[in-house]
Amino acid sequence: MKAGEIAGRASDAISDLHGSQEYKEHIVGVLLKRAFQRAQEYCV
Amino acid sequence: MLRRFRLEEPESVDETSDLLARYGESAKIYAGGTELLLAMKEGLVHYERLVNIKKIRSLDQITTENGFIHIGALSTHRKLVESSLLRERLPALVGMESDIANIRVREVGTLGGNLCFAEPHADPGTLLLVLGARLFAAKRSSNREIPVEQFFVDAYETCLEPDEILTGVRVPLPPRPSGVAYLKFGYLERPSVGVAVRVTLDQTRESIVEARVAVGCAGPVPRRVEEAERLRQPVLL
Structure with missing residues (x-):
């Protein structure tokens, strides 16, 4: 399993005004990938 | 409508702790009010007394010592954004702080107030987790250090005792070479999802030594999601 899926499930996302649980879990995966790329890019 | 309340203005941590011990649940700390006053105006909560701790000197300093950065709990978001020390040593923290809420909130809202209100849709806690921050809490005649992992108990609930106040945050400077990023997403002012990453590379910068x-x-x-941290490239990406 990929890190994004694991983090999505671990986020304890709830369905509310901000979006459904599934949607938030998906966004966690997308952001995690981008955050990894950015963190490596800005490595000092 | 904001109902009437009394305002206490202690000038020390001990005095604050005494007030909180004396008035219990009828008093609440005021450290900027960007969350608290909204909730009070809406009539969601009411306190007979607000304890304004912004008059306590020395709780808004940002200093560095022995590989750590210490941020006073009463530092406003704006102060953190404008700190040359943080810009140089922890630019990811500055980036996160510069995008909190809106300029009016950043002007008066404090890092300590943000953490203590424990509103789930807040940014700093997530980033402080990957930075390995420790929080300093104090009450009359005692102090303690709390790893940020243990601070948040539930939505709007922290592990602070009723007469305890948060005095500061200590962040270790990341080992080199490391990179830190915080990203968030949302279509409302409060973020729907926030993700923080800290990666430390080996000296050749070819592989990840540690990921948070x-x-x-x-x-x-x-x-923290430790299960995701154990994966290595290329599984990670």
Whole structure:
């Protein structure tokens, strides 16, 4: 399993005004990938 | 409508702790009011007394010592954004702080107030998790250090005792070479999802020595995801 899926499930996302649980879990995966790329890019 | 309340203005941590011990649940600390006053105006909560701790000197300093940065709990978001020390040593923290809420909130809202209100849709806790921050709490005649992992208990709930106040945050400077990033997403002013990452590379910069991952806003409290941290490239990406 990929890190994004694991983090999505671990986020304890709830369905509310901000979006459904599934949607938030998906966004966690997308952001995690981008955050990894950015963190490596800005490595000092 | 904001109902009437009394305002206490202690000038020390001990005095604050005494007030909180004396008035219990009828008093609440005021450290900027960007969350508290909204909730009070809406009539969601009411306190007979607000304890304004912004008159306590020395709790808004940002200093560095022995590989750590210490941020006083009463530092406003704006002060953190404008700190040359943070810009140089922890630019990811500055980036996160510069995008909190809106300029009016950043002007008066404090880092300590943000953490203590423990609103789930907040940014700082998630980033502080991957930075390995420790929080300093004090009450009359005692102090303690709390790893940020243990601070948030539930939505709007922290592990602070009723007469305890948060005095500061200590962040270790990341080992080199490391990179830190915090990203968030949302279409409302409060983020729907926040993700923080800290990666440390080996000296050749070809492989990851350590990765830290935290997620926030989606659930009641921000949390580290250690299971995701154990994966290595290329599984990671």
